Amino acid sequence: MPRELSTAIVELARDDVPAMIERKLDAGEDPLAILAECREGMTRVGERFQAGDYYLAELLLSAEIFKAAVARLAPHLPDTDGDRPVGKVILATMRGDIHDLGKNILATLLRAHAFEVHDLGVNVEPAELVEKVREIRPEFVGLSVLITTAFRSMQEACRLLEEAGLRDSLRLMIGGGVTTPELEEWVGADFQTQDAAAGVAYCVERVGEA
Ligand code: B12
Known part of the structure; x- marks a missing residue:
């Protein structure tokens, strides 16, 4: 049986992964499904790291392979016809967290769906997020998280938005591999997912009523 794409990522087969993706695209496979396989590989890399079988060097290499x-997949991701922005979204990874691969995918998908995306980057201070919201007035704010130590800064961001009177004018999404419905409630967000496509669907569905 041929090796799975996710396994090639776990094995850090830097040279094989692009060729495997190429073959899958040629065979007409859904680029989002291919992306999901890559992400599964990254989850398994994380398990190896947690078990002590992989070190930071392997995490870094896996991130490079994934990027x-x-x-390679970006030009094949779903697109829309319109070029006018349908809505504005601010994205950020909050203080304490430097993981950004998932956030970047979400940004790509949202832009492909004609959203104007303001990506504030990683390790963002809650007060900085609030300032940007005041300036840009987005319909959506999306916070990405992969490390539990950043939960508190997400909750703080939500509280500061409320105190600034800005919380009711937007929908707050949280996403990333460690998020759960319980975290959504604890942070005070409106939506939670571990799937960028679901986040895009949420924005597309709600943009008119935001
Ligand atoms: C790659 C990686 C790294 C890379 C990150 C590179 C980068 N530029 O992002 C590097 C090597 C830098 C790194 C560093 C560290 N990492 Co790391 N890393 C990972 C790994 C293997 C994969 C993460 C990833 O990118 N997955 C792929 C992406 C695409 O998945 P995703 O983020 O979930 O995104 C998808 C969806 O969730 C969604 N999405 C994401 N965000 C959002 C937001 C919104 C609004 C929406 C709608 C959707 C959405 O879209 C994506 C596509 O569907 C994970 C393992 C894992 N289980 O995830 C560990 C992991 C996250 N890392 C971990 C750790 C501990 C660290 C370090 C502390 C290690 C160290 N000792 O220094 C540092 C972190 C420093 C810090 N303060 O942040 C732990 C966290 C544990 C915890 N309980 O919090 C993990 C879980 C590994 C483990 N099992 O121990 N890491």
Whole structure:
């Protein structure tokens, strides 16, 4: 049986992964499904790291392989016809967290759906997020998280938005591999997912009523 794409990522087969993606695209496979396979590989890399079988060097290499995979898939991701922005979204990874691969995918998908995306980057201070919201007035704010130590800064961001009177004018989404419905409630968000496509669907559905 041929090796799975997710396994090639776990094995850090830097040279094989692009060729495997190419073959899948040629065979007409859904680029979003291919992306999901890559992400599964990253989850398994994380398990190896947690078990002590992989170190930071392997995490870094996996991130490089994954970034190259996303770059190859990006032109094939779903697109829309319109070029006028349908709505504005601010994205950020909050203080304490530097993971951004998932956030970047979400940004790509949202832009492909004609949203104007303001990506504030990683390790963002809650007060900085609030300032940007005041300036840009987005319909949506999306916070990405992969490390539990950043939960508190997400909750703080939500509280500061409320105190600034800005919380009711937008929908707050949280996403990333460690998020759960319980975290959504604890942070005070409106939506939670571990799937960027679901986040896009949420924005597309709600943009008119936001
Ligand atoms: C790659 C990686 C790294 C890379 C990150 C590179 C980068 N530029 O992002 C590097 C090597 C830098 C790194 C560093 C560290 N990492 Co790391 N890392 C990972 C790994 C293997 C994969 C993460 C990833 O990118 N997955 C792929 C993406 C695409 O998935 P995703 O983020 O979930 O995104 C998808 C959806 O969730 C969704 N989405 C994401 N965000 C959002 C937001 C919204 C609004 C929406 C709607 C959707 C959405 O879209 C994506 C596509 O569907 C994970 C393992 C894992 N289980 O995830 C560990 C992991 C997250 N890392 C971990 C740790 C501990 C660290 C370090 C502390 C290690 C260290 N000792 O220094 C540092 C973190 C420093 C810090 N303060 O942040 C732990 C966290 C544990 C915890 N309980 O919090 C994990 C879980 C590994 C583990 N099992 O121990 N890491």
